[in-house]
Amino acid sequence: MHKIEKRAEPGHFSKWKSGYAAEHGRQPVYEDLANTYEYGLLKKELVKEQGYICCYCQNRIGKSSKLDDCNIEHFKPRHPDRGTLTPEECDICENAQLSYDNMFASCLGKLQDDIDHCNHKKDNWYDFELCISPASDEINSLFGFHFNGKMIALNNNPCGTAMKDHLNLNTYILCEQRKAAFTAVLENEFDEDELLQDDTYILDTIADYGKMDGNGKYSPFCSMIRYCLKEYFGNVLSA
Template sequence: MKYIRKRQEPPEFKNWKEQANSDWQPDFRNLAGNPKEILIKALMTEQGEICCYCESRLIDGKWHIEHFKPQSDPSVDPLDYANLLCSCQANLKSGEPRHCGNLKDNWFDENLLISPLNPDCESHFAFNYDGTIKPAQEDDQKAINTIEKLGLNLNKINDFRQKAIEPFLDEEIDNAQLKVFVNGYLCLDDQQRYNPFWTTIKYLFSDLIE
């Protein structure tokens, strides 16, 4: 889980909400067209086009707008930009395992769920070279519960992480080359995207980070 630094909401999205009147009220269900496209672009940019929870690449048509605090809660404003994220998975095939926002669904307990909007979120998790994730502290119940509720240790995600790790374990790469490789991987690319499973690589090769 990579820390996401929220920015100001897009003016177009804010203006769309301010058009509320006695005949029309903005609602997440009627969000469409240009305001929605601009909103999505803003969320994607904040996250560097990786999932807010597992950090897999957000591929067209395979992600959804996520409410960290579920919109099913009457106290939550479904259009509160500070609560909006992008999570992987959209229309799932039958039998496809749910994870991240899809698995979390309407569940929420701020005492048991680590937020990617919290600056210290990354410090709660540790990774193994086989791609598995674990709490950085064995007794961190919040991390344990977050991993479970978001399905962050599913075999599918662990396999993806392991594939991201494999190139860094090439025995033909010397330490100097590995250092360049790691630091380059952790930089935004020319499309302003982060590489998938960013915090996994950061954690496992932290001694090489400049």
């Protein structure tokens, strides 16, 4: 995960909510939004805001105009677990179901118990002490990676540990995808030996993977790539 720069709530979404309230005499809930034209517009905004990667695993989303490879994720769940949260905490979650700051775009996972991940695996889990929003500055310091693609919680941080486990972000498939992405960067970006010793080029490459490209897209698994490049070239950069 990396920090998502949340923008202001889209004007069309604000207008839809106020229009719904005026027409129906009550504030809308998420079920009122689902399967509407506004839902499609909102999902498009979220995918674009995130640079076309999942808010959790950073896999590519939005590969087609239908956006059928992702859905809208509520970081604070719409249906919180009343067995683990207080009534007051549940109210906070339920009241955030149409808050733009609480909405992200997530991949669809795999929908199988052993390999499912991201929002489907997370389901209704939420912990007010352990869950750090993808829009928080803290998110960038929670996670690290091994060259084999495995995600780790830096310094055994309890927040990072809980989130990677509940989101199941170390499935075999995800680890292999991250490892392949990093290997491809080494092969394609550093295909000439002299580049391996060029501090400026190395730093520029690391910086580039922290930015969206000209089409407004991040590279899939960009956080893992940047972290592992820093680890891989640590001796060169510290010399």
